[in-house]
Amino acid sequence: MAASDAAVVPATTSPSPAPTGWLKAHATFYGGADASDTMGGACGYGNLFTQGYGTRTAALSTVLFNDGASCGQCYKIACDRKRADPMFCRPGVTVTVTATNFCPPNLALPEGGWCNQQRPHFDMAQPAWEKIGVYGGGIIPVMYQRVPCVKRGGVRFTINGHDYFNLVLVTNVAAAGSIRSMDVKTSNSTGWTRMARNWGANWHSLAYLTGQALSFRVIDTDGQTIEFANVVSQGWKFGQTFASGLQFK
Incomplete structure (x- = not known):
């Protein structure tokens, strides 16, 4: 696993906290x-x-x-x-x-x-x-x-798939535990590309990302946004898992 810094940024939508009643x-x-x-x-x-x-x-x-x-x-x-x-x-x-x-x-x-x-x-x-x-x-x-989910360590990203179909499994998510939306950015670009939920906790992109350093912007289902800057190192291979240095709070 590789580690990277990440930044917390304001949510783009109002948080929707989990229900508190039984x-x-x-x-x-x-x-x-x-x-x-x-x-x-x-x-x-x-x-x-x-x-x-x-x-x-x-x-x-x-x-x-x-x-x-x-x-x-x-x-x-x-x-x-x-x-x-x-x-x-x-x-x-x-x-x-x-x-x-x-x-x-x-x-x-x-x-x-x-x-x-x-x-x-x-x-x-x-x-x-x-x-x-x-x-x-x-x-x-x-x-x-x-x-809220209590987890040890950072959020983890496992990359599967193949060229032009990148399937990213997101695990070990604290707080809300679940993901509302996810974007990806490569070291060769300046803008974010929206990813789509493929199934379960797997998100996919149809862009060519192979070998490039990757950043992810993740919004959880309670509205908190974190940018995981360069969490995936350059030269990565399919099947690898990369751990961030930050968690949802």
Whole structure:
């Protein structure tokens, strides 16, 4: 990994802070007790252990996933004792998870099942779910709220793709956790080029960027903007990851 300085610049739009109240949802779990089979997912993070997300992760239903715009967001979740069977609820405990995957609706079931388009639902990695629920319950009503993400180290950029199709995975984002928009600038240009969300936390550019030093301008979903100046060093290769020296606050 390479490191670079970055600059915080004023947001171009008014911030939209995460909701502070508790909201109702339901939660299930998937994967095994070690969460080894929950790797990958619709956000594109790959190995969740090496990326630093571990087992505190969840797949979101359609209404929460928002076509990938929620990738990286963090949620505090507690079993809802007012609605849950007490024998399947762990009282007084919360767990914070990161959105790393999508829980699709099951169109073979009435109304699309638990992860239908309108129902807020968390399909959590089993170790995270068992912090708040008892295994035999299978599904529990929960209360949740979006919270700031706490991360160690800087934002990371992994470059994949090929010439004229650069796919940049953005990981380890603190605060909002998720990205609203992203621009790129090369060492050979003076202006910014808008990137597009390709899928999940992956953003693409169709410009020729190969080998040039790259800067990124990133706006998170709460409206904070950071410019990562020359975060990708000249002569980079596809598959490399570069870490910034700055984080969202």
